[in-house]
Amino acid sequence: MSLLSVRDLKVHFPIKRGVLFDRTIGHVYAVDGVSLDVERGGTYGLVGESGCGKSTLGRAVLRLVDVTSGSVEFDGKDLATLKGEPLRKERSRLQMVFQDPMSSLDPRQNVESILSEGLAAHGMIGDRKARRAHIQQTLDAVGLPRGALSRYPHEFSGGQRQRIGIARALVLKPDVIIADEPVSALDVSVQAQVINLLEELQNDLGLTYLVIAHDLAVVRHISDTIGVMYLGGIVEEAPSDVLYVSPRHPYTKALMSAVPVPDPEVEDSRERVLLKGDLPSPANPPTGCRFHTRCPWRQETRCDTERPELTLVGDGHKVACHWAAEIEAGEIQPKSDAVVGATTAEVA
Amino acid sequence: MSAKTDRIDRLAELTARKDEGGHGLWYEAFRRLRRNPLAMTGAVIILLFVLIAILAPWLAPHDPAAQTWLGEIRGAEGFIPGPRSGNWLGVDGLGRDELSRLIIGSRQSLLVGVVATLLGFTAGAILGGLSGAFLGMFGKAGRWVDSILMRFNDMALAVPSLLLAISVATILGQGLVTVMIAVGVTQIPVFARLLRGSMLAQSHSDYVLASTALGVRKRRIVLNHILPNSMSPVLVQATLSLATAIIEAAGLSFLGLGGANAANPEWGVMLADSQQYLATNLRLAVYPAVAIIITALGFTLLGEAMREALDPKLRK
Ligand SMILES: Nc1ncnc2c1ncn2[C@@H]1O[C@H](COP(=O)(O)OP(=O)(O)OP(=O)(O)O)[C@@H](O)[C@H]1O
Numbered sequence: 001m002s003l004l005s006v007r008d009l010k011v012h013f014p015i016k017r018g019v020l021f022d023r024t025i026g027h028v029y030a031v032d033g034v035s036l037d038v039e040r041g042g043t044y045g046l047v048g049e050s051g052c053g054k055s056t057l058g059r060a061v062l063r064l065v066d067v068t069s070g071s072v073e074f075d076g077k078d079l080a081t082l083k084g085e086p087l088r089k090e091r092s093r094l095q096m097v098f099q100d101p102m103s104s105l106d107p108r109q110n111v112e113s114i115l116s117e118g119l120a121a122h123g124m125i126g127d128r129k130a131r132r133a134h135i136q137q138t139l140d141a142v143g144l145p146r147g148a149l150s151r152y153p154h155e156f157s158g159g160q161r162q163r164i165g166i167a168r169a170l171v172l173k174p175d176v177i178i179a180d181e182p183v184s185a186l187d188v189s190v191q192a193q194v195i196n197l198l199e200e201l202q203n204d205l206g207l208t209y210l211v212i213a214h215d216l217a218v219v220r221h222i223s224d225t226i227g228v229m230y231l232g233g234i235v236e237e238a239p240s241d242v243l244y245v246s247p248r249h250p251y252t253k254a255l256m257s258a259v260p261v262p263d264p265e266v267e268d269s270r271e272r273v274l275l276k277g278d279l280p281s282p283a284n285p286p287t288g289c290r291f292h293t294r295c296p297w298r299q300e301t302r303c304d305t306e307r308p309e310l311t312l313v314g315d316g317h318k319v320a321c322h323w324a325a326e327i328e329a330g331e332i333q334p335k336s337d338a339v340v341g342a343t344t345a346e347v348a
Numbered sequence: 349m350s351a352k353t354d355r356i357d358r359l360a361e362l363t364a365r366k367d368e369g370g371h372g373l374w375y376e377a378f379r380r381l382r383r384n385p386l387a388m389t390g391a392v393i394i395l396l397f398v399l400i401a402i403l404a405p406w407l408a409p410h411d412p413a414a415q416t417w418l419g420e421i422r423g424a425e426g427f428i429p430g431p432r433s434g435n436w437l438g439v440d441g442l443g444r445d446e447l448s449r450l451i452i453g454s455r456q457s458l459l460v461g462v463v464a465t466l467l468g469f470t471a472g473a474i475l476g477g478l479s480g481a482f483l484g485m486f487g488k489a490g491r492w493v494d495s496i497l498m499r500f501n502d503m504a505l506a507v508p509s510l511l512l513a514i515s516v517a518t519i520l521g522q523g524l525v526t527v528m529i530a531v532g533v534t535q536i537p538v539f540a541r542l543l544r545g546s547m548l549a550q551s552h553s554d555y556v557l558a559s560t561a562l563g564v565r566k567r568r569i570v571l572n573h574i575l576p577n578s579m580s581p582v583l584v585q586a587t588l589s590l591a592t593a594i595i596e597a598a599g600l601s602f603l604g605l606g607g608a609n610a611a612n613p614e615w616g617v618m619l620a621d622s623q624q625y626l627a628t629n630l631r632l633a634v635y636p637a638v639a640i641i642i643t644a645l646g647f648t649l650l651g652e653a654m655r656e657a658l659d660p661k662l663r664k
């Protein structure tokens with residue numbers, strides 16, 4: 001049994017207009033039927049372009065946005081249907097680390113107050129001394145100086161602020177941490193430090209992670225399983241080493257093309273998939289396969305009309321593509337201008 | 349919606365934006381204000397105005413109510429003495445020293461402006477705060493309450509404020525308190541919409557999400573996080589409101605709703621009194637008018653500069 005198990009989760013935001021009273025004139029299909037499992041102590045990496053619904057998915061799991069339908073099974077309970085006090089109590093076990101460490105910290109709270117707020121909310125305070133000790137232990141764990149307690153967020157550097165954000169999540173001793181692009185707002189030089197910190201903490205405390213990122217490079221070595229998201233749905237999921245070696249979905253192939261490979265020979269000879277066009281609007285997603293409007297392998301049948309299911313194609317490797325097998329076997333050729341060897345490639 | 353509501357909403361969203369620098373929003377804003385000559389001009393005008401109002405009894409060279417020179421005017425067959433060494437701005441139609449009346453009159457304007465703005469601020473903040481709190485705390489029912497409160501508020505906002513003030517003053521009858529209440533009432537919907545909008549913008553911010561994720565209770569989030577962080581636009585508006593309040597208070601007094609009181613001169617009343625001498629002594633109208641304009645200008649300059657300092661889009 002996985003610790004966290006999401007089934008057919010949908011989050012549709014109503015689009016409202018109206019002079020006197022708001023009318024719903026449509027929906028943004030931000031998350032549209034996502035299923036995934038995160039094993040206890042494991043890390044699930046979720047990648048996808050900006051706007052594909054990654055953050056919304058993460059927030060829906062934590063019930064920070066309203067869930068339209070589907071279930072979020074956590075340790076035997078369905079979080080998607082919990083309400084009020086029971087939901088609030090459950091929150092201590094699942095925590096979030098945000099993308100922007102500045103805006104996710106209240107500028108009027110000092111570090112001690114930030115770190116004690118959750119403890120107070122769950123009555124985990126004990127006496128003053130015990131609480132202080134626990135908070136200081138947490139500060140040590142994330143590598144912040146003890147003197148940080150009385151200081152305010154703006155007095156810290158970006159990397160340190162993200163450490164405060166991580167400490168805030170840790171202080172409640174959660175089982176699951178959802179990290180929404182935890183390093184993309186940070187300088188490249190500190191990105192690795194923060195990723196390493198997350199890894200260390202996982203080893204020491206047995207945490208379970210759902211890590212969201214918009215590029216594969218960030219989640220690559222910390223994830224056990226990686227899911228690739230496109231326009232509200234997962235198009236491919238595989239153990240991370242498998243995904244890198246043999247991506248099967250055309251969209252994943254395209255994403256991979258953007259990640260530099262350290263080996264120069266491989267870098268020069270590998271195929272690259274170039275995507276045309278922009279991400280369609282999630283308020284008006286394409287019919288059938290969401291990716292068919294940009295897919296170089298698009299076929300006359302099925303792609304435009306039938307939405308492919310995520311199906312198992314290998315050991316833990318799932319792909320949502322009608323023609324995955326044919327593409328793999330080379331029976332279907334991509335449109336000539338979309339796939340190029342690096343020798344002829346112009347950087348798009 | 350109207351330009352007025354758009355302006356309010358724009359102001360409301362300001363503090364929700366991400367801060368670029370490591371420093372606080374106000375720290376940056378003040379640094380920019382200090383370099384803005386218009387803001388400094390406004391601040392100096394306000395400072396002078398407040399000092400004059402406070403020190404008025406010591407600054408005024410004569411008793412503002414004493415008709416010392418009435419005999420002189422009568423003797424000269426209605427000729428009103430202009431500026432001269434004893435009376436720097438001349439005397440008014442009833443033989444009182446004009447400068448002393450202007451100086452003492454500043455107190456009334458400051459008093460009405462401050463009290464009216466405080467009233468509008470307090471009542472508006474309660475209304476807007478409640479609306480925003482309902483919106484944030486009570487789900488669907490809360491959204492309904494908020495919706496209804498804000499529709500009424502928008503209707504009140506759509507009424508020209510001087511008209512609203514006159515209506516209130518007519519109901520309450522003449523008097524200084526009337527003017528304060530009437531002018532204050534017109535500010536209520538402005539502050540209400542502003543604070544509610546500001547709270548709404550804050551409630552979408554990441555740190556509110558973070559607190560929710562921690563399991564902090566909604567009431568605590570609203571009171572400890574959303575409300576305190578929503579106050580900066582309201583303070584900017586308070587500065588701007590002082591200008592409006594001073595002009596409206598003068599307007600109401602001009603219309604005779606202020607309850608004339610010889611011992612307590614008021615700029616609006618002075619303006620009204622000057623009407624009968626317009627043809628011969630235009631200066632009697634010009635002095636109070638200029639006083640009103642400069643004071644209102646001071647608050648507007650500073651208020652607008654604060655808006656601009658907080659708003660990256662208005663900044664060049
Ligand atoms: N509260 C909301 N109301 C309406 N639409 C929303 C809301 N939150 C997100 N959306 C929309 O849902 C879609 C998915 O947004 P989301 O933030 O989940 O994307 P993302 O993959 O996290 O992108 P990014 O990489 O930019 O963070 C976007 O089109 C966004 O505009």
Ligand SMILES: [Mg+2]
Pocket residue numbers: 054055056180181
């Ligand atoms: Mg996001």
